[in-house]
Amino acid sequence: MQSAADTLLAKARERYEAGDRMTAMKYYEEVLKEITIQLRKFSQQVQNAMANRAPAERPYGKGKAASSGRRPAAGQDLDSILxxxxxxxxxxxxxxxxxxxxxxxxxxxxxxxxxxxxxxxxxxxxxxxx
Missing domain, CATH: 1.20.5 (Single alpha-helices involved in coiled-coils or other helix-helix interfaces)
Known part of the structure; x- marks a missing residue:
């Protein structure tokens, strides 16, 4: 299955090879817009998956070192650091x-x-x- 970005990219390559640089550039800009839309959808799916996971599961990307008894830096003030x-x-x-x-x-x-x-x-x- 070919996405809209793939078809636009193919059209942009054709226009570029034909020598029509301005139309190719417009197609490339539309490809970037499509990629941005796809990334936004992917980000939303990841956020939904994070929100819907079971509370007993370990958070994604957290290793054993991060789960040690240290407080996050956002909760510390300057006196506790220095x-x-x-x-x-x-x-x-x-x-x-x-x-x-x-x-x-x-x-x-x-x-x-x-x-x-x-x-x-x-x-x-x-x-x-x-």
């Missing part, structure tokens, strides 16, 4: 002095590395021995 500065289990210290210290270290390392690479580049481009 940890707060006052909690005992904070992985990253989010206090203002700690942030300032990390930024200062980053700037010092970046500046030092930049200066070192600058002089290394000068030495490579303009060697003293020549």
């Amino acid at each position: 940890g707060s500065a006052t909690s005992d289990e904070a992985q990253v210290d989010t206090s203002v002095p700690a942030i300032i210290r990390r930024v200062a270290i980053l700037l010092l390392v970046g500046s030092g590395l930049g200066v070192a690479l600058w002089f290394l580049g000068l030495e490579v481009l303009f060697p003293k021995g020549i």
Whole structure:
């Protein structure tokens, strides 16, 4: 059974090979519309199948790792992800002095590395021995 998109695609190929590019392009646009309609119908069928499955069945695409006791990221706030500065289990210290210290270290390392690479580049481009 040939779909409407297949017949339109065959017509578009014929028109393209005959040299009628504009008509072929119109047929190709109609093929894309038909494909979009078919994909929408397929998506609706998948949604219906997901809604009608038995509740005891495992959801499609979920493996064993996804079903472990982790909460989804949408239900978490920033404190639960990073940890707060006052909690005992904070992985990253989010206090203002700690942030300032990390930024200062980053700037010092970046500046030092930049200066070192600058002089290394000068030495490579303009060697003293020549």
